[in-house]
């Protein structure tokens with residue numbers, strides 16, 4: 194069972210779109226997938242046709258119940274989910290820490306019933322966003338192909354460094370996925386810049402901008418069911434294929450760890466600010 198946190202501090206960077214549709218595409222390839230929705234907004238939960246969880250979800254994360262009992266099937270065949278709940282929004286700082294620790298404990302204790310556990314992380318630097326990184330050996334980072342999106346990824350690398358130092362030395366960046374890619378020069382430049390900075394860690398597959406992907410949540414279906422012959426489904430099937438391929442062809446899926454020495458400098462495209470490094 195491989196636990197992959199799908200994360201990016203920046204809001205609206207296609208985390209949920211990637212979680213839901215990669216899960217469905219992996220399931221089409223015969224893999225059993227569990228989605229853990231840690232975003233109190235519950236976008237993945239609702240996209241996959243489920244109601245937001247209630248107080249019992251919070252109780253389970255706080256150790257007063259078993260998270261596994263909350264797992265339900267979804268509108269995507271062979272994709273299960275632990276739903277999110279608004280109650281994950283911590284009432285105070287003390288509770289925030291308790292919830293984060295509870296999430297770590299719950300993820301550590303998940304039974305190995307699935308091939309992949311994909312965690313849809315909330316945006317921001319909250320402890321709820323960082324908690325999965327303490328457990329998940331792998332991080333996948335969707336990045337919107339817009340220049341402002343590059344700043345978020347630089348700060349995420351800093352968070353990963355801290356988590357490696359303090360909580361989880363084995364945390365690895367499994368890949369960066371360029372999303373919402375269109376035909377503009379700007380979009381192409383951002384993808385080029387990502388490839389310069391992260392080299393082989395950037396997936397060959399890019400996810401194109403697609404109306405169907407934006408529409409699919411309203412129909413509570415993953416793209417592989419909502420528009421199975423369209424560009425969005427094609428792209429996420431290719432992402433799933435590439436993930437499996439990378440896994441098979443890297444020793445122990447040992448995609449290089451981006452550490453302090455090798456950490457790439459994420460640069461702005463030259464059209465905006467030649468060679469200017471973004472803040473870390």
Ligand SMILES: Nc1ncnc2c1ncn2[C@@H]1O[C@H](COP(=O)(O)OP(=O)(O)OP(=O)(O)O)[C@@H](O)[C@H]1O
Nearest residue numbers: 204205206207208209210316373401402403406407
């Ligand atoms: N490839 C795409 N084509 C068209 N629209 C997309 C694509 N990817 C994402 N979007 C749209 O971009 C917006 C943000 O995507 P999404 O909700 O997946 O991001 P997120 O990182 O999960 O956001 P949040 O930080 O709020 O959780 C949504 O409106 C979504 O429909």
Ligand SMILES: [Mg+2]
Nearest residue numbers: 208209232236
């Ligand atoms: Mg989201």
